[in-house]
Amino acid sequence: MTPLISLTDVSRRFTKPLDAAEKVANLFGAGLKEQVVRAIDAVSFDVAEGEVVGLVGESGCGKSTLGRVVAGILDPSAGQVTFQGRDVAGLNARERRAADLAIQMVFQDHMAALNPRKRVVEIIGEAPVVHGLVPASGMEAYVAEVMRTVGLDPATRQRYPHQFSGGQRARIGIARALAVKPKVLVCDESTAALDVSIQAQVLNLFMDLRRELGLTYIFVSHDLGVVEHISDRVAVMYLGRIVELSPTEALFEAPNHPYTQALLDEVPKLDARKRKFSALKGEIPSPLNPPSGCHFHPRCPHAFDRCKVDRPALKAIGPGRFSACHLNDEDDPRPGKAVSDGAVLAA
């Protein structure tokens, strides 16, 4: 079965061009170079129809950029994105628009994502009318239907975004995305700004919508608890690369990559009392100047010489499990983390 979305060696670079003063300085031999950030660095993964894939990582790891590339908001600098088996870059304008409509985004800051000067009925109804999904005369009825789907009272459709609470604004953002009948929702930290009791309501809504509308989700979040709850598979990112990709249960039970292990150890848990916080040393390095080889080696307790030179490939380490770590090729020094023999295959 062809995956719904497939990414092959997708990279996204952001370049800061030299300004006039720097160009002049270069004439005098200053040797300044353009600064390049590799926000995503040759990432490959597939998303099956109806699946929820969680993207986790710390700030600056490229998870939001990856979400935006999947949603078609950013074009990749290199590599191929396919949607329903077809290369998105090769689509003509009409097909491209259909693909863009089929993948919608729900953002973190719902106050910033909604136009404060428009009424909710316009915010939700504008896109489906423009794209010819509903006639202008049927807009009000259609908006009312979408609002009911996300648990909003259609009687409030003439109000402005600021007249709603944070949780309701999240629902408006979701309703706007759903109004164009997408197949995929890319949720970028969509519940991060909400209180826990409201977050629970919105997460339940996502799960109900998935069941009712058969949606596929890419769920970008730094909150491992949220991702564990909602995702079927989880991709862990570090400095622009996926370091581990695995079914959710397996990942949380037996994380393979040292970074995933460290990340899971740091998550505060409700049932851990007065624990001793023992921290992973150091901070995430600047993506302007990432470490050589495996990006994680300066912070990794198991790093050895090869980690400083070779970039580890994302290799299969078990059914549906992939990890990018040289330790999986060696006699594993990590206690209890040995991978069964024969499981190491070329990715």
Added chain:
Amino acid sequence: MTAAILSVRDLTVTFGTREGPLTAVDGVSFNVHRGEVLGLVGESGSGKSVTGLAILGLIDAPGQIAGGSIRLEGEELVGKPEGELRRLRGKRLAMIFQDPMTTLNPVLRIDTQMIEAVRAHDKVSEKAARARARQALVQVGIPSPDERLTAYPHQFSGGMRQRVAIATALLHRPAVLIADEPTTALDVTIQAQILAEVQNLCTETGTAMVWVTHDLSVIAGLADRIAVMYAGRVVETGTVADTLERPIHPYTAGLIASVPSRNKRGVPLAQIPGMTPSLGRLPPGCPFHPRCPRATAVCKSVIPAATPYEASRSARCHHPLLGPETVAA
């Protein structure tokens, strides 16, 4: 039991608005002992941050402390003149905020700011003050402190900035540190580093801490006692273990149940219906009753009083989740 370092009794803070005064903090009481960490938990608008600010005397007009008492080592802070409060702030009382970029002055070097903080309270030479600032940076785990002292705040990462803010707050080894969501904006690995350092420092110096947060999981690992706030009132207090394992108030139970990691994957999360009420339109009786699964007629008319339970617990609820046998005599 020894006397509490910080004792808050019936603290009430109101804000004047066009529609009349709003009570943001309503009769809040708690004690914090030496070396103890109190977790003050609540959702947005529950009054947890205002409580923290009131302790430092940082409530500005249109807000005011309308009643109650705040005692620091027996000394009453409510009604103290601003000049005396200034001498306490940064010395015996300190605060760290959520966003360190707003705590630090962006146009001054770190050394300037830290030396100023040292010399604001102690008559020492600039050289001695610098040595103390350097030592404080070392304590919070900042590498190459000599170079970092001469840097500006924007040259630090978010986690490092928060460390500088913490180092500055702890310069005078305060008796009480109020921490208002200081790790909320940070990544989990950085949060864990900061929590580890704060934990060590408070153990070493015996500083009592009030940790204000919405994140129950952080409190679970860090605090000794917990106070849960809802609509300006403390609805439940007790030790962290008692409160999280056997909550008394339905709101506490609802909060615990809605944390994703407590729930089975794929199963709908337990949720508290409705939303936090606006302070201007609080329902009569127990403010939680419209969202509460146990509410009855009495909840709609009578505000529940704080009732003691077991050894050191208390809750405001007409229909507590623990039976009457646990009510302390």
